[in-house]
Amino acid sequence: MALYTPEYQPTGEEIAVIETSKGTIRVKLAGADAPIHVANFVELATKGFYDGLKFHRHEPGFVIQGGCPNTRELTPEEVRAGRPGPQGPAGTGNPGYSIKGEWTVNPNNRHQDGTLAMARSQMPDSAGSQFYFCLGPQPFLDSAYTVFGDALDDESRTVIHALTRGDEIRSITIEGTA
Numbered sequence: 001m002a003l004y005t006p007e008y009q010p011t012g013e014e015i016a017v018i019e020t021s022k023g024t025i026r027v028k029l030a031g032a033d034a035p036i037h038v039a040n041f042v043e044l045a046t047k048g049f050y051d052g053l054k055f056h057r058h059e060p061g062f063v064i065q066g067g068c069p070n071t072r073e074l075t076p077e078e079v080r081a082g083r084p085g086p087q088g089p090a091g092t093g094n095p096g097y098s099i100k101g102e103w104t105v106n107p108n109n110r111h112q113d114g115t116l117a118m119a120r121s122q123m124p125d126s127a128g129s130q131f132y133f134c135l136g137p138q139p140f141l142d143s144a145y146t147v148f149g150d151a152l153d154d155e156s157r158t159v160i161h162a163l164t165r166g167d168e169i170r171s172i173t174i175e176g177t178a
Contacts, residue, residue, distance in 0.1 A: 003125055004097035006039035013176035014042060016116075016149065020055075021076070021168040023159040025133075026152040027116050029174075033106040037118050037127070037148035040099050044129055045172035049095065054079040056090035057132070058165040065119055065132040066169055069093040076166035094128035101125050102146045111138040114151030114160055133160045 010031025018025040031038040044050060052072055056079055057065035070085040070093035079090055087093060101124045103109045111117060111134045119130040127146065134141075151157045 001094070001096075001098045001126070001128075004040070004099055006036060006043050006099070008039040008042050008177075010035050010038045010042070011176060014038060015152065015175040016041070016045065017173045017175060019170040019172070020159065020163060021170065022162045023155075025156045025159050027149040027156065028152050029116075029149040030106070030108065030147065033108050034102045034146050034148040036099050036102055037146050040128075041118075041131070041148065042174050042177060044095060045174050046177075048171075049129060050169050050172045053169045054090070055163055055165060055167045055169070058163070059135075061136055062138065063132040063134055064160065064163045065091070065130060067119070067130040069095070069129065076168060078166075080166040091130070094130070096128075098123075098126045098128045101127065102148075103142070103144060106147060109142050109147045111141040111145070111147060112150065113137060114157040115147050116149035116151070117141065117145050117147045120145065133163075135161060 012031045014029040016027040054071040055066040115134040118127040120127040
């Protein structure tokens with residue numbers, strides 16, 4: 001799959017406002033630390049790519065993961081039951097490209113409670129649209145997955161911890177864009 005270089009240039013001021021079926025999550029994006037990941041996320045969010053997708057993976061005490069386009073046509077109940085979408089199983093979809101990993105160049109690549117990071121396959125440069133929030137510190141992920149944001153406040157972390165498999169991403173808007 002071809003590596004994509006986003007056109008958007010992060011300002012360092014971006015805040016993602018993620019409206020979910022469980023409430024609102026506000027995330028300070030790390031444009032200076034992971035500019036490719038932030039730019040990619042901003043571009044996808046601005047296009048409405050994430051609107052209507054479901055969180056498809058929930059590992060209590062570990063992560064809640066979403067951003068797979070294969071969940072778009074599924075109901076929350078179908079995602080919870082593990083039913084595949086028309087384009088394939090949840091967790092296997094992407095935006096049609098991948099981006100270069102940045103965990104080796106991000107000086108603040110630490111997976112803490114409420115951290116936003118990009119999921120990928122076993123291939124280092126295979127991230128695309130799927131992201132996860134950490135449900136507690138996960139330092140063993142620091143050396144293999146790119147962190148590109150952190151929950152701004154306790155309210156946001158409370159919503160993150162309330163999420164489960166099948167919950168919906170209603171929309172993602174980005175504040176502070178250039």
